[in-house]
Structures are given as structure tokens and as C-alpha cells.
Amino acid sequence: QVQLVQSGAEVKKPGASVKVSCKASGYTFTSYGISWVRQAPGQGLEWMGWISAYNGNTNYAQKLQGRVTMTTDTSTSTAYMELRSLRSDDTAVYYCASSTVTHDAFDIWGQGTMVTVSS
Amino acid sequence: QSALTQPRSVSGSPGQSVTISCTGTSSDVGGYNYVSWYQQHPGKAPKLMIYDVSKRPSGVPDRFSGSKSGNTASLTISGLQAEDEADYYCCSYAGSPYVFGTGTKVTVL
Numbered sequence: 001q002v003q004l005v006q007s008g009a010e011v012k013k014p015g016a017s018v019k020v021s022c023k024a025s026g027y028t029f030t031s032y033g034i035s036w037v038r039q040a041p042g043q044g045l046e047w048m049g050w051i052s053a054y055n056g057n058t059n060y061a062q063k064l065q066g067r068v069t070m071t072t073d074t075s076t077s078t079a080y081m082e083l084r085s086l087r088s089d090d091t092a093v094y095y096c097a098s099s100t101v102t103h104d105a106f107d108i109w110g111q112g113t114m115v116t117v118s119s
Numbered sequence: 120q121s122a123l124t125q126p127r128s129v130s131g132s133p134g135q136s137v138t139i140s141c142t143g144t145s146s147d148v149g150g151y152n153y154v155s156w157y158q159q160h161p162g163k164a165p166k167l168m169i170y171d172v173s174k175r176p177s178g179v180p181d182r183f184s185g186s187k188s189g190n191t192a193s194l195t196i197s198g199l200q201a202e203d204e205a206d207y208y209c210c211s212y213a214g215s216p217y218v219f220g221t222g223t224k225v226t227v228l
Contacts, residue, residue: 035217037165044122045157045165045208047217061216062120095164104212105155105170112164 002026004096004110011116012086019082020113022096027108029077030054032100036070036081038092039112048094051079086117123148123209123220130226131199139223141192141209149190153212156185156194160205168207169194201227 007021022034036048049060051070058070069082079096094113097106124142131137141148141156148154154172157165167176169185172192182197192211196203204227209220 037219044222045210045219047210047219059215097165101167101176102170102174104151104153104217105167105210106157106165107167107170107176109164109166 002100002108004098004108006094006096006110006113009114009116011118014086014088014117014119016086016117017082017084018086018115019080020094020096020115022079022081022110024053024077024079024098027098027100029072030074032098033103034070034072034079035097035099035106037095037097037106039095040089040092043092046092048081053079083115086115088117091115091117120147120213120216120218123211123218125207125209125220125223127221128224128226130228131196132228133199133201135199136195136197137199137225138196139194139207139209139225141194141211141220143190143192143211143213143218145190147211147213147218148187148192148209150214151212152187154185154187154192155210156183157208157210158203158205159208165208196225199227203227 035050051058071080096110098108101107129137156169159165172187173185
């Protein structure tokens with residue numbers, strides 16, 4: 001079936017980097033984009049950015065520009081999100097989501113990856 | 120880009136209808152017909168319920184409907200059921216980024 005499977009939980013110290021993976025299956029990976037959305041504990045959803053799995057074009061949220069990099073590996077149908085210079089307010093569940101039904105909504109979601117930033 | 124404004128909570132009895140509003144600006148909700156709605160149960164990933172203002176993905180009950188007027192979008196749940204108790208988030212394209220709403224907790228009394 002169509003699904004996105006993310007890597008496991010991470011604990012990082014302030015200033016470190018984290019790289020979360022998102023493996024797609026059940027559909028043609030390069031036909032759709034992947035967005036990343038995060039959710040701090042008890043808070044709402046925040047869009048982080050998008051990457052085209054077709055050509056690697058990216059579009060990042062302004063507040064994360066310079067700290068985030070999104071990439072894909074088409075040979076393994078996997079998307080990656082790397083966040084650098086981690087701060088305590090980066091503690092959140094990070095989701096990848098694909099837009100297959102329309103390019104402006106997120107219909108397939110990964111299970112989420114908890115990233116905890118703590119000294 | 121500021122978050123879209125949603126009521127913190129709404130509630131209703133089984134069988135009743137509830138409507139959640141999502142207020143933005145002419146730069147997001149009012150400027151594009153790209154509003155989507157997501158349902159999120161505790162500890163779970165969000166689920167797409169409505170896209171392009173009023174379209175339902177396959178498998179979403181027709182009890183869920185969406186609309187938009189000016190800078191405000193709305194999600195209506197008709198015939199409320201116990202399993203509809205969850206958090207709901209709107210989302211709008213905003214020219215380059217996407218912006219989510221603040222979220223609404225729906226309680227089934």
C-alpha cells in the first residue's frame with residue numbers, strides 16, 4: 001500500500017544537527033513532492049518546506065532558511081530533512097507528507113519522528 | 120507568515136452539526152482556492168479530510184464538507200459521531216509557503 005515510513009526518534013544536544021529520513025513505497029516516488037511539517041509538544045502544525053522528488057527543487061519556510069536542507073535519493077525512494085544548529089525550540093515531532101491527490105494538500109503522511117533537543 | 124485563526128474548541132452532541140472557521144488574509148485563504156483541512160487524533164499523524172476548499176479525498180465520509188467566503192474558510196461536520204472527536208487544522212497556500220491554522224479541538228458531548 002501507499003505509505004511513508006520515517007526513521008526513529010532522535011535526542012540531540014543544542015548546536016548539533018539531525019537528519020530524518022522518509023522512505024516512500026506503493027507509488028511512483030518521482031511523480032510527487034514531499035513536504036516536511038513539524039509539531040512541537042502540545043502545539044499546532046508548522047510547514048517547514050517542500051522538495052520535488054522529480055528534480056530536487058526546494059522551497060523552505062523563511063524562518064528556517066539557512067538551517068534546513070531537504071534532499072531525495074530516487075534510487076531508494078527516500079527523502080531526507082536535515083536541520084542544523086539545533087535549539088530547544090526545535091524539539092518536535094517531524095512529519096514527511098506527500099501530495100499525490102493534488103499538489104496543494106498533503107494526503108500521505110509518515111508516522112512522525114520525535115526529535116528532542118536537550119543538554 | 121502568521122498562522123490562520125481558528126477557534127480553540129467547538130463541541131456538539133452526536134448527530135448534531137458543528138462548523139469550524141479558519142480566518143486568514145487576502146494573501147492566503149482569500150487569495151487562493153487551495154485550502155485543506157486535516158484531522159488529527161492524539162498521538163497520530165494528521166489525515167487529509169478536505170482539499171481545494173471543498174473536495175473530499177476518497178474514503179472521507181460525506182459528513183465532512185468545506186467552503187470559503189472571502190478570507191474565511193469553514194469545515195462543517197454533519198451528523199457528528201464519537202470518532203470525530205479530534206483536533207482539526209486548516210491549511211492554505213500562501214504564494215510560496217503554506218500556512219496552517221492554530222487548530223480546533225472538536226469535542227463530542
